[in-house]
Amino acid sequence: MRPQAFLSRRVVTPRGIEAAAVLFQDGRILDVVPQDQLPAETSVTDFGGTAILPGLVDSHIHINEPGRTEWEGFRTATRAAAAGGYTLLVDMPLNCLPPTTTVAALEAKRKAASGQCRVDWMAWGGVVSNNQEHIEGLAAAGVPGFKCFLIHPGIDGFTMVTERELRAALPHVARTGLPLLVHAELPGPVDEATRQLAEADWSKYATYLQSRPDEAELSAIRLMISLCREYHFRLHIVHLATSQALDMLRAAKAEGLPVSVETCPHYLRFSSDKIPDGQTLFKCAPPIRSRENREKLWQGLREGIIDLVATDHSPCPPEMKRLGERNFRTAWGGISSLSLALPAMWTEAEGRGFTLADIARWLAEGPARLAGCESRKGRIAKDLDADFVVFEPEAEFIATEDRLSYRHRVSPYLGERLRGVIKATYLRGNCVFADGEYPGEPGGRELRR
Numbered sequence: 464m465r466p467q468a469f470l471s472r473r474v475v476t477p478r479g480i481e482a483a484a485v486l487f488q489d490g491r492i493l494d495v496v497p498q499d500q501l502p503a504e505t506s507v508t509d510f511g512g513t514a515i516l517p518g519l520v521d522s523h524i525h526i527n528e529p530g531r532t533e534w535e536g537f538r539t540a541t542r543a544a545a546a547g548g549y550t551l552l553v554d555m556p557l558n559c560l561p562p563t564t565t566v567a568a569l570e571a572k573r574k575a576a577s578g579q580c581r582v583d584w585m586a587w588g589g590v591v592s593n594n595q596e597h598i599e600g601l602a603a604a605g606v607p608g609f610k611c612f613l614i615h616p617g618i619d620g621f622t623m624v625t626e627r628e629l630r631a632a633l634p635h636v637a638r639t640g641l642p643l644l645v646h647a648e649l650p651g652p653v654d655e656a657t658r659q660l661a662e663a664d665w666s667k668y669a670t671y672l673q674s675r676p677d678e679a680e681l682s683a684i685r686l687m688i689s690l691c692r693e694y695h696f697r698l699h700i701v702h703l704a705t706s707q708a709l710d711m712l713r714a715a716k717a718e719g720l721p722v723s724v725e726t727c728p729h730y731l732r733f734s735s736d737k738i739p740d741g742q743t744l745f746k747c748a749p750p751i752r753s754r755e756n757r758e759k760l761w762q763g764l765r766e767g768i769i770d771l772v773a774t775d776h777s778p779c780p781p782e783m784k785r786l787g788e789r790n791f792r793t794a795w796g797g798i799s800s801l802s803l804a805l806p807a808m809w810t811e812a813e814g815r816g817f818t819l820a821d822i823a824r825w826l827a828e829g830p831a832r833l834a835g836c837e838s839r840k841g842r843i844a845k846d847l848d849a850d851f852v853v854f855e856p857e858a859e860f861i862a863t864e865d866r867l868s869y870r871h872r873v874s875p876y877l878g879e880r881l882r883g884v885i886k887a888t889y890l891r892g893n894c895v896f897a898d899g900e901y902p903g904e905p906g907g908r909e910l911r912r
């Protein structure tokens with residue numbers, strides 16, 4: 464194939480936002496050059512003022528296949544990813560059956576994914592109470608890192624780890640050199656708060672919020688930082704919800720510890736004062752906290768204490784959200800947002816003075832680096848995959864069900880006015896989404912470390 468080029472007055476590269484031509488061939492970016500330096504035989508598409516961002520990377524998603532394909536699945540998740548501007552998903556090791564805690568389970572996942580994916584994918588391995596001897600095998604089999612829970616994950620089959628079990632696992636994790644992603648809440652403060660709320664009204668969001676106090680996150684992060692210092696492994700805090708941890712995380716980074724931090728679009732868009740009682744679509748753990756807390760999370764992003772933003776897209780069959788019962792105690796905790804994360808983030812970021820270059824850093828480069836694939840994904844730069852999002856930053860829309868391309872079209876974002884429309888998504892130079900359609904056959908591949 465002869466080389467192709469995409470022209471735009473707003474190409475988002477690690478240098479910033481520039482008028483340029485992105486030259487690519489055979490799925491790889493050859494160069495980013497001024498328009499007048501294109502080779503003569505290039506086939507050119509001019510996007511004018513529409514922005515071109517790197518394909519986004521979601522380092523935190525629950526695809527739930529094999530085993531709970533009725534919750535999501537590779538076919539529907541990767542379709543929604545393409546519609547949302549994502550070209551790589553890194554799947555969490557739980558909610559699928561078997562959970563990805565052994566090489567055999569990883570192989571079962573590979574089989575399940577085969578031929579179904581519209582974008583690329585990877586799989587995190589799990590660290591659970593009793594799989595220490597599988598950790599290094601999973602690394603050798605190609606996982607980019609590991610995930611563990613310090614509290615019951617809301618579903619049986621993927622066990623939480625105690626400090627003692629962590630200490631058994633951490634030497635193995637450290638030897639792999641791969642990051643350990645931690646759901647950082649300790650059960651003590653949650654159990655204690657929940658006990659005091661036995662008679663409370665669980666249709667109220669305030670009750671749920673009180674049941675997951677900041678201290679649960681703070682004590683977990685404190686523990687993990689001290690273990691990081693002791694065992695010298697790469698620590699990644701997933702979905703940080705409390706801004707009270709930012710000082711501790713800033714200090715850990717200043718000390719030189721290998722710590723990275725993520726938060727999610729829902730913590731940056733919503734706040735507890737605006738969540739209607741009974742509206743369990745907003746339930747996730749840790750919970751969405753106050754408006755003041757939200758503004759401090761934005762400050763954490765501004766300062767670089769928070770490195771990246773991942774969706775934690777965690778769907779379930781709608782009946783598990785128990786919308787009829789309006790019960791925050793029994794409803795599934797998880798927010799579905801995959802197709803809307805980019806416009807949701809852009810809507811909030813632009814109003815606070817951030818640019819598309821910040822968006823690309825948080826939603827593409829940062830997650831690619833966490834998953835160890837920064838030499839292939841996450842930036843518009845020479846030699847990387849020709850993965851692009853064509854994005855109209857000024858267009859607005861109301862989030863409706865037809866914009867959600869995943870399996871169960873529920874989301875707390877429905878009805879929200881959002882800014883920024885994804886016009887098209889390209890995976891290794893091939894269009895995988897354009898104007899509501901998914902051209903071509905599924906061409907997504909697994910990336911291995």
Ligand SMILES: [Zn+2]
Nearest residue numbers: 523555775777
């Ligand atoms: Zn999650």
